[in-house]
Amino acid sequence: MMADFILYALIAGLSLALVAGPLGSFVVWRRMSYFGDTLAHSALLGIALGILLNLNLQFSIIVICLIVAIFLIFLEKQKAVAIDTLLGILAHSTLAIGVVVLSISNTAQINLEAYLFGELLTIATWDLVWVVVASALIMAVLFLFWNQFLSVTVHEELASIEGVNVNRLRYLLIILMALITAVAMKIVGVLLITSLLIIPPAAARQVAKSPEQMAIIASALGCFSVVVGLFAAFRADTPVGPSIVVVATVTFFVLYFFSNSSQQN
Amino acid sequence: MPNPAISENVLIRASHISIQFEDRQILQDINMQVNQGSIVTLIGPNGAGKTTLVRIILGLLQPDSGTVWKAPGLKIGYMPQRLQIEPNLPITVKRFLMLTGIKDARAIQELLDELRISHLKDQQLRNVSGGELQRVLLCRALLRRPSLMILDEPAQGVDVTGQAELYQLIVRMAQQYSCGILMISHDLHLVMSATDEVVCLNHHICCHGKPEHVSTDPAYLDLFGVNAMNDIAVYTHNHNHSHDITGNVVTESRETDDG
Numbered sequence: 001m002m003a004d005f006i007l008y009a010l011i012a013g014l015s016l017a018l019v020a021g022p023l024g025s026f027v028v029w030r031r032m033s034y035f036g037d038t039l040a041h042s043a044l045l046g047i048a049l050g051i052l053l054n055l056n057l058q059f060s061i062i063v064i065c066l067i068v069a070i071f072l073i074f075l076e077k078q079k080a081v082a083i084d085t086l087l088g089i090l091a092h093s094t095l096a097i098g099v100v101v102l103s104i105s106n107t108a109q110i111n112l113e114a115y116l117f118g119e120l121l122t123i124a125t126w127d128l129v130w131v132v133v134a135s136a137l138i139m140a141v142l143f144l145f146w147n148q149f150l151s152v153t154v155h156e157e158l159a160s161i162e163g164v165n166v167n168r169l170r171y172l173l174i175i176l177m178a179l180i181t182a183v184a185m186k187i188v189g190v191l192l193i194t195s196l197l198i199i200p201p202a203a204a205r206q207v208a209k210s211p212e213q214m215a216i217i218a219s220a221l222g223c224f225s226v227v228v229g230l231f232a233a234f235r236a237d238t239p240v241g242p243s244i245v246v247v248a249t250v251t252f253f254v255l256y257f258f259s260n261s262s263q264q265n
Numbered sequence: 266m267p268n269p270a271i272s273e274n275v276l277i278r279a280s281h282i283s284i285q286f287e288d289r290q291i292l293q294d295i296n297m298q299v300n301q302g303s304i305v306t307l308i309g310p311n312g313a314g315k316t317t318l319v320r321i322i323l324g325l326l327q328p329d330s331g332t333v334w335k336a337p338g339l340k341i342g343y344m345p346q347r348l349q350i351e352p353n354l355p356i357t358v359k360r361f362l363m364l365t366g367i368k369d370a371r372a373i374q375e376l377l378d379e380l381r382i383s384h385l386k387d388q389q390l391r392n393v394s395g396g397e398l399q400r401v402l403l404c405r406a407l408l409r410r411p412s413l414m415i416l417d418e419p420a421q422g423v424d425v426t427g428q429a430e431l432y433q434l435i436v437r438m439a440q441q442y443s444c445g446i447l448m449i450s451h452d453l454h455l456v457m458s459a460t461d462e463v464v465c466l467n468h469h470i471c472c473h474g475k476p477e478h479v480s481t482d483p484a485y486l487d488l489f490g491v492n493a494m495n496d497i498a499v500y501t502h503n504h505n506h507s508h509d510i511t512g513n514v515v516t517e518s519r520e521t522d523d524g
Contacts, residue, residue, distance in 0.1 A: 158343060
């Protein structure tokens with residue numbers, strides 16, 4: 001008989017891994033990992049403000065992520081500072097501000113580590129419902145707009161001339177990123193969200209022959225990492241989020257060496 | 266507003282287009298149009314604003330002033346200057362073509378056959394070489410059955426033998442699908458003979474008209490030098506060059522090189 005908390009953790013982790021495959025593939029293809037990092041780190045600011053203002057935490061994470069994302073789109077057009085510098089500044093300053101605000105909010109017993117590295121094993125029923133519903137929503141949007149997202153990613157101008165609404169898709173993708181950040185927050189924590197988005201797709205890339213294959217293989221590898229990571233963490237009493245990421249990283253290197261050595265022949 | 270009554274067979278018309286980037290005037294009061302079934306070639310030195318004009322006509326860029334009128338329901342096929350494929354994105358030629366939203370495998374196959382690139386169908390797009398990649402892009406543009414094709418230096422990165430062939434192919438396909446063409450090209454000698462109208466651009470329209478006319482226009486000679494005229498003369502009288510067994514072509518050495 002499996003304990004409820006492990007079952008909950010498993011379901012939450014698997015839902016996240018399933019959507020992280022396709023969404024993470026776009027992060028890899030569109031080179032958005034820095035952007036993802038910035039959103040993830042600003043999630044901590046969202047939590048801090050949520051606690052301070054006594055708001056629902058998921059809600060305040062999404063709101064802060066969207067504000068930061070819109071801010072970034074706006075700032076992308078300026079030319080005074082290079083975009084990666086800007087992302088670097090925002091990613092770390094939002095994290096720092098988050099930690100500072102959390103420490104002065106003076107609420108008793110804030111477990112900072114849980115926010116930074118996830119707290120999958122303490123996931124509550126309502127959290128689980130939220131994770132599953134949000135994941136399903138992200139998956140549905142990706143499925144519905146898959147071809148358009150892909151077209152815009154391959155060549156934005158061609159897509160636009162062929163009638164795809166490029167701007168609408170860009171905003172949609174940002175909303176999905178904010179949503180998955182709020183979901184993944186619970187599971188792997190602020191610092192490891194991006195890794196779950198990019199490691200499985202990067203591993204899948206080594207063997208995939210089409211965009212769809214890459215997304216599906218990434219989902220499968222993500223699920224594998226969740227299952228193995230979770231049970232290993234339970235056995236060895238290690239933190240769950242980091243354990244999942246370690247397993248994912250191992251799959252990446254295995255596939256990397258496997259595929260690059262078989263290409264030599 | 267242009268009068269629709271006189272634009273029955275006008276596909277697209279740009280009127281009084283001006284745009285400026287920061288302090289530089291890139292385009293000034295440009296007027297041009299493409300009619301059904303005609304081929305318009307846009308030439309001009311580097312930095313003359315050719316690509317900017319094309320981007321405005323395509324609707325990718327808003328001009329500071331002026332309007333672009335499109336025939337109702339106009340479908341445009343666009344062939345970009347180059348296609349850079351993200352190395353982390355595995356995609357076959359066939360899947361790339363299906364990004365148009367067209368999933369009709371037979372239509373895709375027929376067009377691939379016509380362009381003689383059906384052997385590329387299942388290859389990764391990243392591994393397709395320059396000349397063949399241009400054909401893949403042409404295929405994607407044609408797949409939607411456009412009535413206007415816009416091509417930005419379609420033969421860039423194609424070797425000399427391939428260039429003439431590619432232009433012939435473009436012209437033939439345009440005739441077959443009876444669509445108009447607007448293209449930017451540096452390869453004057455290759456496109457002049459097929460072109461109905463040449464527009465010579467250097468921030469403003471220096472001259473335009475039939476190729477024979479433009480190539481002797483003082484404004485054109487000013488921009489490209491007398492050698493350019495010889496270029497055209499040489500090539501229009503030298504269509505039937507032959508290849509040796511290794512595919513080499515013997516060409517006169519050209520002195521102008523303002524590529």
